[in-house]
Amino acid sequence: MxxxxxxxxxxxxxxxxxxxxxxxxxxxxxxxxxxxxxxxxxxxxxxxxxxxxxxxxxxxxxxxxxxxxxxxxxxxxxxxxxxxxxxxxxxxxxxxxxxxxxxxxxxxxxxxxxxxxxxxxxxxxxxxxxxxxxxxxxxxxxxxxxxxxxxxxxxxAVEEKPVSETIDLESLTIEGDYSGPVLEDGKVTLKFVQDLLDTFRDQKKLHSRFAFQILLQIKDLFKNQPSLVDIDVPKGQKFTICGDIHGQYYDLLNIFKLNGLPSVDNPYLFNGDFVDRGSFSVECIFVLFSFKLLYPDSFYMARGNHESATMNQMYGFEGEVKSKYPFYFSKSSKMADLFTEIFNLLPLCHCINNKILLMHGGLFRDENVTLDDLRKVDRNRQPPETGAMCELLWSDPQMMCGTSDSKRGVGTMFGPDVTKKFLQKNKLDYIVRSHEVKQEGYEVIHDGKCITVFSAPNYCDQMGNKGAFINITGDDLTPKFTSFEAVPHPNVKPMAYANPLFGLF
Missing domain, CATH: 1.25.40.10 (Tetratricopeptide repeat domain)
Known part of the structure; x- marks a missing residue:
């Protein structure tokens, strides 16, 4: 040596x-x-x-x-x-x-x-x-x-109960002058979601009682899902794949304007990094969670590397939750900690029609990883620094063959030969991942077998990139890309709620 x-x-x-x-x-x-x-x-x-x-x-x-x-x-x-x-x-x-x-x-x-x-x-x-x-x-x-x-x-940590077990919904009184969205018999309805979209667009808040009800319900839903979720897209049905949103709520609204609202007939998958950096992360996550509750079998969410406690502490989501729901950030009822519990339960990857594997980050240093291995991953924790779970959230593709240490300091860089071997071993057509800004909002590399999609245009109000989403159909898995520009948003800068120490660099 x-x-x-x-x-x-x-x-x-x-x-x-x-x-x-x-x-x-x-x-x-x-x-x-x-x-x-x-x-x-x-x-x-x-x-x-x-x-x-x-x-x-x-x-x-x-x-x-x-x-x-x-x-x-x-x-x-x-x-x-x-x-x-x-x-x-x-x-x-x-x-x-x-x-x-x-x-x-x-x-x-x-x-x-x-x-x-x-x-x-x-x-x-x-x-x-x-x-x-x-x-x-x-x-x-x-x-x-x-x-x-x-x-x-x-x-x-060992001494405290999970936050989800300490929340007393009955103590969260709905004031008489509240005019925002209301759950019907405690359930998300289409009217509730439509009202929520408008409420957040107008920079108003969802009442804390309904916010906590959504969080508790979504926690139970994700808890019962596997680490790898299999999706069946029938012949002729359109399916939409979106990448990072990063708290850019008004760009999320634009996606729905361009591509239609999620529904049973218009299913979506959001491929991680819903929060952080953008200063409307609370709005993004409650809308996405509401659609998941409304259409549990037609709306999918995968965990990204920013769905973790450390990232949320540094890049703004925790600070935003504290700012927008200040009264409930106390020892007995911490909304930010409840989000952490939920993020730990998000699925790590999805497989469409046994042919397309989708994850936020990428592939693995170990060339023997199979889909069955991914199904067995114990995901209910903070992301580790090595191993399959880490790489699903953090890895990036490279143009040279083989694997190498990550440019990010976490995860793995993987080459076209790694992608080819993984697909052959698992009988897949291609992978879709997110995690990286791309000028057109997407990129196709590794002989068409590795696709990146990123859905936060003009990332952090400074990158100048387009966002994109992908459409496929059940009988034609060929990806069709739609790129779009950023839309105006209220005068709140990205990273407005980030850790002040991080902002000093």
């Missing part, structure tokens, strides 16, 4: 020397600086992919400057490539231990992955170098509070 690493180091040095022999150091540095400045402009305009490309070119020209790695690390964070962001931040610190921004970048990436103890170490390093820096001290203290809170919650 050491010999291999030494050989790699020698090869890198030889490449550097070869470059230096062609141009003077001054020329290389000047060209690298031009590339970095151009990358900065693309970064400012939220074109992070182009910025990464130019930062990479600057690094090729002059790989000895910590700031280039630090800048690219920040761009990787913006595109949720947290694994690559960690690598770049660490490289920057190897080149310059005093480069403070690299500690922040690494802390930010670790926090995004829920590794708060590692983030705390980097904040501590900054405080030691700059003890009088109030901003650094504030971040250190805030991150320390998160670490302590997690430790405390872990210590008392």
């Amino acid at each position: 050491l010999l291999s690493m030494d050989a790699e180091n020698v090869e890198e040095k030889e490449k550097e020397e070869e470059i230096l022999n062609k141009q003077s150091p001054e020329e290389l540095q000047a060209e690298a600086e031009k590339l970095k400045n151009a990358a900065n402009e693309f970064f400012k305009n939220a074109d992070y992919v182009k910025a990464i490309e130019l930062y990479s070119q600057a690094i090729e020209k002059w790989p000895r400057l910590a700031a280039y790695y630090g800048n690219r690390s920040f761009a990787y964070i913006k595109t949720e490539m947290f694994g690559l962001a960690l690598t770049d931040a660490t490289m920057a610190l190897q080149l310059d231990r005093s480069y403070i921004k690299a500690y922040y970048r690494r802390a930010s990436a670790n926090m995004a992955l829920g590794k708060f103890k590692l983030a705390l170490k980097d904040f501590e390093a900054v405080v030691k170098v700059k003890p009088s820096d109030k901003d650094a001290r504030a971040k250190f203290n805030e991150c320390g509070k998160i670490v302590k809170r997690i430790a405390f919650e872990k210590a008392i």
Whole structure:
């Protein structure tokens, strides 16, 4: 192993020397600086992919400057490539231990992955170098509070009942002036859902009693579903597949406008990441849950990597729930914790007509995984950092063959050969996954066998991408794509409810 690493180091040095022999150091540095400045402009305009490309070119020209790695690390964070962001931040610190921004970048990436103890170490390093820096001290203290809170919650978790067993619906009185949607005999009806769509569109709230009733009912429904749900789409029937929504409620309404409301004759599947980042996540999730209760056999929801406690704490959903239902966030009745219970029960994947497998993330490092293995996954927990459940939620495709460590720092990168073997082994036609922003809202790779669909246009109000959904029919499983632009929404910025510490990066 050491010999291999030494050989790699020698090869890198030889490449550097070869470059230096062609141009003077001054020329290389000047060209690298031009590339970095151009990358900065693309970064400012939220074109992070182009910025990464130019930062990479600057690094090729002059790989000895910590700031280039630090800048690219920040761009990787913006595109949720947290694994690559960690690598770049660490490289920057190897080149310059005093480069403070690299500690922040690494802390930010670790926090995004829920590794708060590692983030705390980097904040501590900054405080030691700059003890009088109030901003650094504030971040250190805030991150320390998160670490302590997690430790405390872990210590008392065994002693507490599930939140779902502590809710007293009778105590949630409906005020006389409430004019919003009403459950009929405690049940979701089509009229209730139509009223709910209008209520949320007008930025009004669903009464907490009905909100809790929906959550308790949906928990019981998901509890009785398997980890892999088989779906039968009859001949001639249209079926719609949507990707990430991420709290973009007004774009969700636009999908229904373009493609029709869900119904028995117009079934849908939403492929994870319903919440976080967008600041209308509460509205999105209650609408989706209501449709699931109304049409349990014609409306499907798969868990995404953002249907987890850590992601919700960082990216806004927990904060949004607390803000919109503040009175009920108490020791005895925590709506955010009830959402966590429900998210733990969401199915992990779906299989349509025994031919299409759908999951939020992707495939597996272990080439022997079968559909039967997925049916047996114990999903009622927070996502683990390895294994099939983790990979279903976090993995991404790559163009080269084989598997490799994830650019996100969690999950697996899988190549076209991995996709082909998995499909052959399980007698499937293709896979559909989400999890990644695509410029047209979708992407088809791996010889047409791996499809990505992403349904949050102009993601976070800055990516400029289209959203998309897929239509198939029971007798024609050929995917048909519809791309759509973002629509206007009320003046509430994305990440408005996110952890304030995360917003400081």
